[in-house]
Amino acid sequence: MGLAGEISATRDGSGHSGRLLGEFRRTALLVPLSEGDDGGLMSGWQGGVRWIYAFTDEEALARFAVARGAGAREWEYLSILGARLVDAVIPTVDGPTGVAVDVADEAGSMLFPPVMGIVPDAQAVDAPSAGTDRAEAV
Structure with missing residues (x-):
């Protein structure tokens, strides 16, 4: 089905979070590089x-570029597994960090927030604090 299909199924209520x-x-995702001199990955707050x-494919990235008013320029990107x-x-980034997939596609976007089960526990905003037993945190 692919990631775009799993996102669609999840959004219409027939998907499964584990499959998603x-x-x-x-999935090999396309992550645009920032326009600045830092050469980092493009992100927002x-x-x-x-x-x-x-982005799940070049077409989704192109829709994002057009939505930003920058569809005419060439976009450099990195292909990386989710x-x-x-x-x-994400462990190299300061502060809570998640992934926004296909954000220009209103009906096909999905957020993967910085929570346990998605990002490493050390970067998860819902992880128990150091020294706290998980059973106590539930």
Whole structure:
């Protein structure tokens, strides 16, 4: 079905969160590089969370570019597995960080927030604080 299909199924109520997360982790996502000199991954802030922009294909990235009024320029991007994005990249970013997939597609977007089960526990905003037993935190 692919990630876009799993997002669609989840949004219409027929999906399964485990399948969605598994497909996200297996999918090679296109992550645009920021326009500045830092060469980092393009992201935005909302609700105190940094959201890394990721896209399921070049067409979804192109819709994002057009929505930003920058459809005429060439966009550089990195292709990276969703698993590598959350397991290796997010731990290097300061502060709570999640992934926003296909954000220009109103009916096809999905947020993968910085919570346990999606990002490493050390980066999850809902992780128990150090020294707290998980059973006590429930």
